[in-house]
Amino acid sequence: DGGITQSPKYLFRKEGQNVTLSCEQNLNHDAMYWYRQDPGQGLRLIYYSQIVNDFQKGDIAEGYSVSREKKESFPLTVTSAQKNPTAFYLCASSIVPRLQRPTNEKLFFGSGTQLSVL
Amino acid sequence: LAKTTQPISMDSYEGQEVNITCSHNNIATNDYITWYQQFPSQGPRFIIQGYKTKVTNEVASLFIPADRKSSTLSLPRVSLSDTAVYYCLVGAGLDTGRRALTFGSGTRLQVQP
Numbered sequence: 001d002g003g004i005t006q007s008p009k010y011l012f013r014k015e016g017q018n019v020t021l022s023c024e025q026n027l028n029h030d031a032m033y034w035y036r037q038d039p040g041q042g043l044r045l046i047y048y049s050q051i052v053n054d055f056q057k058g059d060i061a062e063g064y065s066v067s068r069e070k071k072e073s074f075p076l077t078v079t080s081a082q083k084n085p086t087a088f089y090l091c092a093s094s095i096v097p098r099l100q101r102p103t104n105e106k107l108f109f110g111s112g113t114q115l116s117v118l
Numbered sequence: 119l120a121k122t123t124q125p126i127s128m129d130s131y132e133g134q135e136v137n138i139t140c141s142h143n144n145i146a147t148n149d150y151i152t153w154y155q156q157f158p159s160q161g162p163r164f165i166i167q168g169y170k171t172k173v174t175n176e177v178a179s180l181f182i183p184a185d186r187k188s189s190t191l192s193l194p195r196v197s198l199s200d201t202a203v204y205y206c207l208v209g210a211g212l213d214t215g216r217r218a219l220t221f222g223s224g225t226r227l228q229v230q231p
């Protein structure tokens with residue numbers, strides 16, 4: 001089955017610790033995204049990547065880092081600099097349109113990782 | 119980026135039609151309008167997408183006026199399982215040089231029996 005897989009489903013972080021959330025997709029999509037969702041709130045963009053070895057900061061990138069060494073993988077590291085990391089993290093992917101035309105982009109989401117602080 | 123505005127919440131009863139309107143005054147020429155549905159502790163899933171006029175699929179209809187500054191998601195005969203948060207999303211568009219899809223706060227729909 002084609003899809004986007006996030007792991008682990010639940011993750012606990014100790015103070016001062018870095019943790020990495022995994023996101024893998026086998027949809028052959030160019031673009032990948034990380035969103036953060038706090039309870040009862042909408043999705044906020046952390047980082048996104050349109051192509052391998054390139055990524056851009058979203059609205060709330062401070063305290064997070066990413067890499068895009070492979071097209072299929074876009075891991076997110078929550079660093080110790082992120083003082084309030086408890087949230088639901090969602091990874092998504094999409095095809096990047098190549099032509100100058102209306103961009104009918106569609107996001108495919110993983111099932112999310114719930115990160116909590118011990 | 120095109121910013122979107124939706125009602126924070128809506129209530130309905132089973133069997134009724136629900137219309138959720140999204141405002142996107144600065145939508146770009148190349149932007150499609152896409153709606154997503156999210157259940158608790160799950161990732162959002164695609165419902166419907168359109169560029170102009172009306173689009174209909176097996177679960178919803180999307181109405182877009184000629185000026186494209188708003189759109190309305192229509193859910194016919196809702197059931198309890200339609201209780202969820204609905205997001206309206208407008209893409210960055212190739213002409214902006216960026217591709218960052220920003221979600222608004224969404225509309226929380228509560229369907230009562």
